[in-house]
Amino acid sequence: MPSKFIEKYLKAKKEKNSVLCVGLDPGLRSFRKEDVVPSKYERKDIEAGLLDFCLDVIEQTADYACAIKPNSQYLLFTLGIKELKKINQKAHKEGMVSIIDHKLGDIGSTNDAAFYWMQEAGFDALTFSPFAGNIEEATKAAHKRNLGILVLTYMSNVEAGWIQKQSLFEWRPLYQKIAEEIKNFGSDGAIMGSTGHVTMDDIRMVRSLIGEQSLILFPGVGRQGGNMRAVIGAGGNNILINVGRDLIYDKNPGKKAKEYQMEINQTIKDFHQELEKQKK
Amino acid sequence: MPSKFIEKYLKAKKEKNSVLCVGLDPGLRSFRKEDVVPSKYERKDIEAGLLDFCLDVIEQTADYACAIKPNSQYLLFTLGIKELKKINQKAHKEGMVSIIDHKLGDIGSTNDAAFYWMQEAGFDALTFSPFAGNIEEATKAAHKRNLGILVLTYMSNVEAGWIQKQSLFEWRPLYQKIAEEIKNFGSDGAIMGSTGHVTMDDIRMVRSLIGEQSLILFPGVGRQGGNMRAVIGAGGNNILINVGRDLIYDKNPGKKAKEYQMEINQTIKDFHQELEKQKK
Numbered sequence: 049m050p051s052k053f054i055e056k057y058l059k060a061k062k063e064k065n066s067v068l069c070v071g072l073d074p075g076l077r078s079f080r081k082e083d084v085v086p087s088k089y090e091r092k093d094i095e096a097g098l099l100d101f102c103l104d105v106i107e108q109t110a111d112y113a114c115a116i117k118p119n120s121q122y123l124l125f126t127l128g129i130k131e132l133k134k135i136n137q138k139a140h141k142e143g144m145v146s147i148i149d150h151k152l153g154d155i156g157s158t159n160d161a162a163f164y165w166m167q168e169a170g171f172d173a174l175t176f177s178p179f180a181g182n183i184e185e186a187t188k189a190a191h192k193r194n195l196g197i198l199v200l201t202y203m204s205n206v207e208a209g210w211i212q213k214q215s216l217f218e219w220r221p222l223y224q225k226i227a228e229e230i231k232n233f234g235s236d237g238a239i240m241g242s243t244g245h246v247t248m249d250d251i252r253m254v255r256s257l258i259g260e261q262s263l264i265l266f267p268g269v270g271r272q273g274g275n276m277r278a279v280i281g282a283g284g285n286n287i288l289i290n291v292g293r294d295l296i297y298d299k300n301p302g303k304k305a306k307e308y309q310m311e312i313n314q315t316i317k318d319f320h321q322e323l324e325k326q327k328k
Numbered sequence: 329m330p331s332k333f334i335e336k337y338l339k340a341k342k343e344k345n346s347v348l349c350v351g352l353d354p355g356l357r358s359f360r361k362e363d364v365v366p367s368k369y370e371r372k373d374i375e376a377g378l379l380d381f382c383l384d385v386i387e388q389t390a391d392y393a394c395a396i397k398p399n400s401q402y403l404l405f406t407l408g409i410k411e412l413k414k415i416n417q418k419a420h421k422e423g424m425v426s427i428i429d430h431k432l433g434d435i436g437s438t439n440d441a442a443f444y445w446m447q448e449a450g451f452d453a454l455t456f457s458p459f460a461g462n463i464e465e466a467t468k469a470a471h472k473r474n475l476g477i478l479v480l481t482y483m484s485n486v487e488a489g490w491i492q493k494q495s496l497f498e499w500r501p502l503y504q505k506i507a508e509e510i511k512n513f514g515s516d517g518a519i520m521g522s523t524g525h526v527t528m529d530d531i532r533m534v535r536s537l538i539g540e541q542s543l544i545l546f547p548g549v550g551r552q553g554g555n556m557r558a559v560i561g562a563g564g565n566n567i568l569i570n571v572g573r574d575l576i577y578d579k580n581p582g583k584k585a586k587e588y589q590m591e592i593n594q595t596i597k598d599f600h601q602e603l604e605k606q607k608k
Contacts, residue, residue: 079444125445165405
């Protein structure tokens with residue numbers, strides 16, 4: 049039986065005819081030269097500017113994307129619970145699910161403080177980092193707070209390999225062991241890279257380990273160069289393809305989201321036609 | 329040469345004659361039965377209540393502790409940049425260093441967004457989770473933003489062992505490899521458990537790998553049952569002993585901080601006397 053969060057995801061995916069997820073990572077000129085919000089959003093009242101940016105991007109992309117993924121490192125130092133609520137209310141009004149990209153990874157009592165605040169703010173799910181080893185405990189606690197939990201499994205940044213792909217447990221790589229834990233403990237899904245050292249075989253392996261119904265979230269398609277064909281060909285049906293910078297900093301995020309949606313759906317169609325051909 | 333953060337730590341340690349660190353993890357009745365702030369701090373204006381609690385605890389413990397460690401999961405969903413600045417200004421006015429317990433672990437560009445906001449807020453250092461593998465990149469980026477970086481190395485929660493102690497890299501445990509990276513890349517120190525599966529030998533091993541000058545932060549002394557004698561006997565000189573719940577929820581945090589300071593300093597004295605005896 050799919051979890052409550054997976055049910056929400058399936059509903060949004062169906063209604064939007066889209067697995068596109070919009071990564072809300074708003075950079076500012078004050079700390080970055082490229083990939084920054086349009087200047088009208090970088091105001092003296094930083095909080096209000098960032099909130100408006102997020103609300104506008106949701107508004108513009110809602111017809112083409114089924115999820116948003118606001119990142120804590122960009123938003124949490126400025127926005128408070130009231131602003132976070134507004135972002136999630138807007139996403140829900142538009143029929144999207146909202147996943148806070150938090151990479152939470154603390155001890156149980158501290159994780160639960162975060163779960164409480166995430167539920168208060170109205171998020172549907174969160175991203176979780178398994179370094180502390182407590183996937184089972186965190187999954188139970190998140191579900192109690194009505195939150196889905198997606199576990200970092202195999203990241204695409206070049207530095208991730210030495211921890212995540214190194215052999216462990218009778219020479220199986222750590223990321224495969226994490227995928228098994230996701231399955232065993234009923235977490236809602238895995239987060240995987242889609243570029244660099246992450247191969248289609250790696251993605252297929254994780255999908256087979258976590259089962260068909262769980263979600264795989266792929267960040268880093270678009271600017272980070274993620275491989276859309278690999279993601280779709282190996283990831284199974286329940287996927288989310290996140291596009292952040294390439295979309296949110298575009299002059300017209302709505303148009304860009306529509307292009308991504310069409311490209312994704314065409315790739316899915318091509319993939320299934322290819323499969324049919326091979327069957328014959 | 330000690331890093332800028334280690335210099336700040338050494339100064340505070342000397343001035344306060346203390347290695348005590350106060351963990352600011354304010355729980356609320358709205359999500360927890362035990363370990364909650366006194367009711368006068370749980371106001372309708374949650375933000376203002378939590379801020380006052382933090383400022384009051386700093387005020388009361390400043391004579392006996394050299395550091396504070398505000399935890400992001402308890403504070404960041406409510407407090408904004410203005411309130412975080414006030415906490416850090418207060419800590420600095422009182423001669424303490426401020427370490428944000430954030431367990432950051434994202435890709436480079438996202439980590440840097442967090443570093444920017446941490447510097448804006450006035451923190452001296454942060455805690456970092458190495459799951460994404462990018463210790464070197466994060467250390468450089470944190471130092472550019474004038475922040476010390478303390479890396480989770482071997483945690484004390486029971487679930488941590490299967491990832492952190494499992495053999496890796498020609499059968500050495502992962503936490504030892506992380507300690508080597510801390511040394512190689514000039515991170516400011518390690519975070520280690522002080523209870524459960526973490527032994528004195530584990531602590532000695534990490535100290536020998538990271539070198540004498542780096543800091544080891546030990547969370548979880550006090551309510552979590554951490555072993556103070558082990559920490560002091562094996563941890564070396566540059567340590568921080570964090571006490572959170574047992575101190576901040578006491579009726580008199582100042583008195584409690586003084587008791588911890590005296591107990592720690594007595595244990596250090598006893599340890600050195602024991603060493604001298606053994607030398608003779």
